Amino acid sequence: AASGGAGGPEAGPGAEPVPERGPESAAGAAQPPEPSVLPLLVCPLSKRPLRYEAATQELVNEELGIAYPVVDGIPTMLPEAARKIPARP
C-alpha cells in the first residue's frame, strides 16, 4: 500500500509533494539513496543513528518518533522536513 510517500502533506513546508517524474530525475520514480552515505547519517537533532525504511524511503529516528524523507534519492536531513511518526502501541 502506498503509505505516506516521500514528503507527504505532514512533512512541512520544505518538502516536495511528489517525487518528480520529469527529465531531472533520471530513474523516473523515487530513486533510492546512495548506499555509501547511509552509515554516515544521523539525526541532525539528537545525533543518534537512524533506520533506513526502504518501503517509505525514509530515515527513521525511533527515539524521537520522527522520519526524514529521501527525495529523489537525496536524504533531506532537515528538522522542518521530518514528519512525526505515530508511536507504536
Added chain:
Amino acid sequence: ARGLAANKETHFGFQTVSEEEKGEKVYQVFENVAKKYDIMNDSMSLGIHRVWKDVLLYKMNPSPGILLLDVAGGTGDIAFRFIDYVRSVRERQLRRKLKHHQNLSWQEIADSYQAEAVKPLGDSQVVVCDINKEMLKVGRQKAQHLGYSEGLSWVVGNAEELPFGDEKFDVYTIAFGIRNVTHIDLALQEAYRVLKPGGRFLCLEFSQVNNPLLARLYDLYSFQIIPVLGEIIAGDWKSYQYLVESIRRFPPQEEFKAMIEDAGFLKVDYLNLTSGIVAIHSGFKL
C-alpha cells in the same frame, strides 16, 4: 529592555533582518540563482574562481582513501575536483607499482589494470551537503553529464546542525558558503565535531583586500558591475546585490582565524589569493 530570545537581529548584506528571516532570504537567493550559478561565477570572476578552487585542492592534497565532507557544496565544484585529484594520484600510484616489478606476467599486468578499474578512487568518498535542494539538484545533474558517480553522494542538511555522526570525516571543506550561514560559530563547531582526530578544516571564502588601490577597483567592480551582470545573466539584480554586500560583511582574515580557533581547531592559518579577494583558512582537529 530588549526581549530575551525574541528575534535576534543579524545582517542580510547591508540590511538588518531577524535571524529567522536571514535563513529564509539566503535560501531564496540560492533557489533563484541555482540554475545560473556556474555561469555567474565564471562571468563575475572572469573564470578566476576555477583557479581558486584548484588551489584549494592543491592545499588539501588528498590521497586515495580520504573521506571528504563538502558543506554548502551545492553544484559540486569542489567534489568533482576532489574526485579528479584522487583518481590521478591513484593512477600514478599504480603505475609506480608496476614500474618496480620488472618481471610481470601479462596476467599480473592485466590484474593491476583491473584493480584500478574496480577501485579508481581507492575507497575515497565525498559527501556533498547543502541546505538548498535546488543547488544539489543542479550539482547532481552536472555529475551525471560529466560522468561522476563513484564515491559521490548528496545530502540536504544544515551546516549549523549537520546530520553526520561524530568523527566521521578526514577533511571538511566549505567553499563560498560560510558567509551565508546565520550562526558561523555553530557551523565551525559542527565542523569540529564531524572531523576525525587529525582531520582538517578548509574554508575558501571572500576576504579583505590588502591593497588600497585594488580595494577601490574591487569595490567599484563589485557594486557597479556585478549586480548588473546578475540582472543580465540571471535576471536577478537583488540576489547579486546581496552577494556583494555579504562579502563586505564577512569578518576579515585575522578575525575569522580567531573564530576558527574558538571552535577548537589548532595550527590555524590562512592563505590570501588574488591580493586577499579570497582567502583559504585551514585548521586541524588535534
